[in-house]
Amino acid sequence: MDDEKIVALFLRRDEAALGLTAAKYGLKLRAIANSLLRDQGSAEECENDTYMQAWAAIPPHEPWGYLFPFLAKITRRLAIDVARARSRKKRSAPVLELTAELEQCIPSPSDTAGQVDGVLLGELIAGYLRSIQEEQRNMFIRRYWYLDSIKDVAAFFSTSQGRVKTTLYRVRRGLREYLIKEGYDI
Amino acid sequence: MRGSDLLDKLENLDLNLVAGAAAPPSGRVRQKDRWWLPALTAAAACIVAIALPLTLAYLINGTAPTIEYGGPGANSRNTSHQASAGESGPEGGSGEGNARREPNKGGGMDGPLLDGPYDLEPKVSVAGYGDEYVWTRYTLGEDYTSVFDELPAEDYFKYNVQGLGAVPGLWSGVSDDIEPLDAPEAREWTKEFSGLLSGGYEEPVIYADLSGGSRRISIQARLLTSWRDDSSDGRLTVDICERDPVDPAYLAQLTALTNETVAVFPKDDQGGRRTVFAIGGLDSDRCLYTWLPFTDIWCRIAGGGGIPPEDMAAILRWLFSGPELLELIHPLGAYNPEVYPYIPTPQTNDYAAPIGGTSAGLTGRAGQNQNGHTVLCLEVDYRYGYDGRPLERYSINRLDNYEGEDKSMGSLDALEYDAVIEEYALQRGAMDSARSADVYKRDQPMHYTFNFTWDDYYVTAVFSEELTADGLWSFLRQLSGAEQAKGTDGPLSIEVK
Numbered sequence: 011m012d013d014e015k016i017v018a019l020f021l022r023r024d025e026a027a028l029g030l031t032a033a034k035y036g037l038k039l040r041a042i043a044n045s046l047l048r049d050q051g052s053a054e055e056c057e058n059d060t061y062m063q064a065w066a067a068i069p070p071h072e073p074w075g076y077l078f079p080f081l082a083k084i085t086r087r088l089a090i091d092v093a094r095a096r097s098r099k100k101r102s103a104p105v106l107e108l109t110a111e112l113e114q115c116i117p118s119p120s121d122t123a124g125q126v127d128g129v130l131l132g133e134l135i136a137g138y139l140r141s142i143q144e145e146q147r148n149m150f151i152r153r154y155w156y157l158d159s160i161k162d163v164a165a166f167f168s169t170s171q172g173r174v175k176t177t178l179y180r181v182r183r184g185l186r187e188y189l190i191k192e193g194y195d196i
Numbered sequence: 197m198r199g200s201d202l203l204d205k206l207e208n209l210d211l212n213l214v215a216g217a218a219a220p221p222s223g224r225v226r227q228k229d230r231w232w233l234p235a236l237t238a239a240a241a242c243i244v245a246i247a248l249p250l251t252l253a254y255l256i257n258g259t260a261p262t263i264e265y266g267g268p269g270a271n272s273r274n275t276s277h278q279a280s281a282g283e284s285g286p287e288g289g290s291g292e293g294n295a296r297r298e299p300n301k302g303g304g305m306d307g308p309l310l311d312g313p314y315d316l317e318p319k320v321s322v323a324g325y326g327d328e329y330v331w332t333r334y335t336l337g338e339d340y341t342s343v344f345d346e347l348p349a350e351d352y353f354k355y356n357v358q359g360l361g362a363v364p365g366l367w368s369g370v371s372d373d374i375e376p377l378d379a380p381e382a383r384e385w386t387k388e389f390s391g392l393l394s395g396g397y398e399e400p401v402i403y404a405d406l407s408g409g410s411r412r413i414s415i416q417a418r419l420l421t422s423w424r425d426d427s428s429d430g431r432l433t434v435d436i437c438e439r440d441p442v443d444p445a446y447l448a449q450l451t452a453l454t455n456e457t458v459a460v461f462p463k464d465d466q467g468g469r470r471t472v473f474a475i476g477g478l479d480s481d482r483c484l485y486t487w488l489p490f491t492d493i494w495c496r497i498a499g500g501g502g503i504p505p506e507d508m509a510a511i512l513r514w515l516f517s518g519p520e521l522l523e524l525i526h527p528l529g530a531y532n533p534e535v536y537p538y539i540p541t542p543q544t545n546d547y548a549a550p551i552g553g554t555s556a557g558l559t560g561r562a563g564q565n566q567n568g569h570t571v572l573c574l575e576v577d578y579r580y581g582y583d584g585r586p587l588e589r590y591s592i593n594r595l596d597n598y599e600g601e602d603k604s605m606g607s608l609d610a611l612e613y614d615a616v617i618e619e620y621a622l623q624r625g626a627m628d629s630a631r632s633a634d635v636y637k638r639d640q641p642m643h644y645t646f647n648f649t650w651d652d653y654y655v656t657a658v659f660s661e662e663l664t665a666d667g668l669w670s671f672l673r674q675l676s677g678a679e680q681a682k683g684t685d686g687p688l689s690i691e692v693k
Contacts, residue, residue, distance in 0.1 A: 038218075078218060079211035087207055094200075109199035116202060132208030139213055148217035154206055155214055166220050170367075172374075176401050176416055179376050 013077040020068040028061050035078055042082055043089040045157040046104050047096075056088040063088075086157060104159070111178070112154060115185045138188040142181065149174060150181045316340050318355055318457065325448030336459040346513070347459060349505035352474035353482050356455040363481040365450050366498045367433055368442070374414055377404040377524075385521050389415055389434075392510040396420055397432070404524060411525045412437040419502055429500040434511055438525050440487070440494040451475050454482075464489070470516060478505065484512055493525050595654050608650040608676050613669055619646065620665045627661070644668070 011030055019027035036057060043056035063084045073080035093105040139147045145167065152158045152166055153174075160178075164171045318334035334355040341347050376382075382402050389400050400417035412435065419430030454475045461470040469489060476482025482505075483498040495515050497508045515522075605611060605619055627642045644659040646668065659668070 076211045076215055079214040082214065082218075083207050083211070087204075090203065105200075105203075109203055111199070112202045112206075113199035116199065129208050131202075131205050132210070135206065136210040136213055139209075144216075145221065147213065148221070151209070151214060151217035154203065155209060156217065168220075172403075172414075172416065175375070175403075179401060180398075 014074060017068065017072065017074055017077055020065070021072065028065065031061060031064070031077075031081065032057075035081055038078070039081060039085045042085050042156055043092075045159055045162060046089045046093050046108075048104065052092055053089075056085050056092065059088050060085045082156070086155065089157065104157070108154065108157065111182065114182045115189070117186055117190045134189065134192060135185065138185050141188075142184065146177055146181050149177050153178055316343060323456070325445065325451075329445075329448040329452040331448075331452045332455045334455070334457045336457065338460055338462050341459055341461050346509070347461075349509035350478060352457055352459060352472070352484060352509070353476060353478045353505055355457050356475060356477045356482075357453070358477035358479055360454060360477060360480040361501065362429075363450065363454065363476055365446065366476065366481050366483045367431075368446070374403040374405045374412065377402040377413070379404075379524075381520070385519075388519065388521075389417075389511075389514075392514050393417070393432075393507045394504050402521075406524055410437060410439045410441065412441070413521065413524060421502075429502040431498075431500045432503050432507070433496075433498045434515075435494075435496045435498070436515070436522065436525055437494045442496075454480075464516075472512065482508075484508055486512070486515075488515065488518075488522070493522060595649060595652050600654075602647075602654075603645075604647045604649050604654065606648060608648050608655070608672065611648060611672055611676075616646075616669055616672065617665045620644070620663075620668055648672070 011034065016027050016030050016034070019030065039057045039060055040050075040053045043053035044050060047053055047056070060081055064081055067084075071080065090105070139150060149163055149167065152163045153160070158166065160171050160174050164174045167174070316336075318336050318340065321333050321335070322330060323333040324330040336347070336351065386400050386402060389402075390397065396419055397417045398420055400415050403414040403416065405412050414436075415434040417432045419432075421430060454477065457474040459472045459474070461472075463469055470486065472484055472486045474482065474484050480501045481498070482501075483496055485494070485496040487494055495512075497511050497515075499505075499508050605615060623644050630642070642661055644661070644663050645656060646659070647654065647656050649655070657671075
């Protein structure tokens, strides 16, 4: 079924929207959560919570034309929260790997400014990503937005892990230089 | 802001970009979908590799070439110490009198492509591994290589099978699970490496894994023009390892596909023997591999069909010159063994102490490296007598040559128990602080490093976290002779001539 029809069902408060969403996107949403959590049970919980949050968010949101990314964003946030809660008890390797890699994008590692405007930063990063080649951009997004492991990114692009690492390294470095050039002191 | 904050804030990324990465790129054929292709190609190449030289030799000379054919691990993968075709292997032929090919007679799948201004010919033989893999070996002996100041780059590859295109296995065995090198010198080394190349490359990246039992470095570069394309054509990788990581059977499989050229060079000024193995053709994926003299560091230069052979040859010369980068693999980099003639190498498996000591637990190498430093590096194994193996390694430098920061605890003979234990406690405390400040370090192994002077030498000893304070004191006492060395045949002593 088209995404537009599913969104329309959400807006009409027709619960059939949930079943149709699960049928169309359930596997992919679970995969995003599982990349980080490495646990099917927790991934399924994130998926189910996604549907609940989507039900609460549509309306007022009307994700015409971007239903999957809208849902994926919710799943991503849920998965990161669960991973963080776990890491308070014991180390969660995938989250720490991701955050350690992303540290390299940050021009100045000080912990002040907590309150860097997320929307503004998102726009800046988007601006940088639009300026680089499509494959480089998509590898970065698969790794840091979809939370794929290096191995999964390599499989997604039918390439070697070494090439993925090289690409991500260069993109992170380029993003860091771009943020410095834009005067973004974070 | 920390990395975790950035991870959160990335959720605000434009969802159109996110959607753009939702589906895999179209139009790719995964190499694993054609898993059968290398096997089929290998079978065809084997048949040609066996039949063609035999047929040509018979037609030209009326005699069959010598076959040298060893079992697993035999002549099929020679070290730098034994390399020319025609040597008899365990089941081999007579050694000399191999059929000689005329260069550039019609090309085809097997044979040289290009005319040169010279009239040299390789020795041709048939080599093999086990019962399964057989290939033609073209040996460029000293009579060939000594004609040139520098062997023309194309000569490494022009005799091998041409037209194969991609040979993905050439890159295997080294570069997985390896991270970019985080060292201040990395930028300088990258620049040095880029200077070897003819141009048109993206900036290379140096990867390293220096933590495990076999240290390795991988330098990776790609031609700018090949970036959009996932083929190996524009790919260049240099792998440098403490030990050869490639399975010999797997290497034999690749060699059987492409044939092999072996270039043997006259001894260098330091008496080092250089032998270089080349697989792949001029217009396909190809590689050069070798062991550096004396240290036996293994190097492989793999390039796609679009990489100029001259660039690969330039890298090879650079490696033989002993660049500083090699010291990450081995402190000696490359060294002159005539300074210390009794030093055993890993190949000889000689565990006697190399320089007058009597401990059975030591292997060692010593000499002057290319930067002029006399470095002695001893590797100690569990037979030294410790429970577990807290002592991992130690290095000995001449005091008058030592250029590092002086962190010495003092002279070995004058060390006192309280001072040693205090230093131990300081390092233990620093490790604990580092771990509590950064959870990412929790599972990373940490080490103790203790420095002291010993007669005219500066010694650095590195231990794992298993070391206890009393274990450290006992080690130092054994080294100075105040205590009997445990687990050895006699008192431990180290003299450096």
